[in-house]
């Protein structure tokens with residue numbers, strides 16, 4: 001598969017080159033040159049396929065021949081070594097739990113998949129690669145875990161100081177080895193802007209090979225398609241019209257769902273569930289796309305004011321507003337709404353959600369209230385204990401820590417504080433270059 005830049009000013013390139021570069025030379029996001037739907041018989045017989053086989057069919061066209069089929073099978077088997085259960089909430093709503101991986105957020109799949117692709121591409125390479133990551137909470141931990149100890153790879157994580165949960169901060173600042181954490185005096189969008197600027201900076205790119213492990217990187221983004229297939233396999237016999245409510249920030253996850261739909265997965269509709277960072281909700285109402293500075297919320301990983309993947313969504317729907325609107329609804333909720341939802345899920349359904357999942361649940365409710373006869377699945381994107389204070393206060397109950405979280409609690413944080421892009425450059429040139 002070849003990839004093209006959505007800024008249209010860079011040459012088309014291979015999967016390998018798109019992964020190693022992260023972003024195109026013209027600053028555009030890479031997008032597959034073509035999408036070939038899977039056969040109808042694949043969907044008719046989906047029950048006969050294992051998750052690994054489904055994932056293989058879904059991603060094969062996007063990564064071969066750069067990743068040969070036998071290597072891809074191994075990468076998928078190693079990536080998908082945990083559960084993806086759908087849990088019933090009530091007759092009209094279920095949740096797809098995506099937090100059973102090592103760092104307990106949905107980012108584990110993409111991070112592990114990308115780390116292995118890069119490891120494969122790098123096996124005979126003597127030059128080191130520096131992976132730059134901006135995080136609003138979960139990507140950093142997942143990438144740190146996925147890339148820990150990978151030969152020839154340095155990881156530099158930028159996170160907004162004071163704006164990630166205590167446990168998220170532990171996950172991204174305590175691993176050390178080839179992982180460096182930079183605590184930025186700013187918001188997530190500042191971190192993301194610095195990362196994107198670094199890719200265009202010849203002072204850096206002439207001295208080091210930089211790539212990204214955010215969803216801008218196709219190897220981090222595309223494996224997120226798998227979730228939608230796994231939910232469909234679990235639900236399709238019981239429910240005809242399946243709707244996904246995706247708690248959204250950088251819009252990589254929902255955009256991966258839209259790619260799954262392009263492959264032919266029968267998804268009835270998408271709901272982009274937002275906290276008060278609601279650029280896309282407003283776009284669908286006003287048709288004006290106006291990125292704005294992010295505001296801090298209790299669903300902090302979605303505190304994004306300028307979602308990177310919106311351009312890919314526009315591409316999927318060919319910049320046709322009506323076509324997008326017929327496939328996507330979007331709602332925005334306050335922190336008070338989110339706390340109420342956490343309480344309601346616990347009191348009425350004995351389900352302990354995290355604040356991001358709670359926003360997804362509210363999205364399902366809002367969509368179903370429009371009178372739609374469908375089954376809505378909200379993605380439970382992180383484990384509730386990652387947001388311990390918020391969740392325990394909302395449900396008025398202590399919750400047990402799983403071993404993955406327990407393991408980081410007493411580890412010592414190590415980070416470097418930075419304020420400006422020049423600070424980032426200095427760190428990269430002095431520590432890594």
Ligand SMILES: Cc1ncc(COP(=O)(O)O)c(C=O)c1O
Nearest residue numbers: 138248249250251252253301381
């Ligand atoms: C727990 C959680 N939920 C939702 C999101 C939003 O996902 P996306 O950025 O793909 O829209 C994130 C961060 O990406 C997250 O960490």
Ligand SMILES: N[C@@H](CCOP(=O)(O)O)C(=O)O
Nearest residue numbers: 135136137138139214215301
């Ligand atoms: N919510 C993310 C922000 C970055 O999203 P990504 O999918 O583009 O990596 C986070 O938790 O860091």
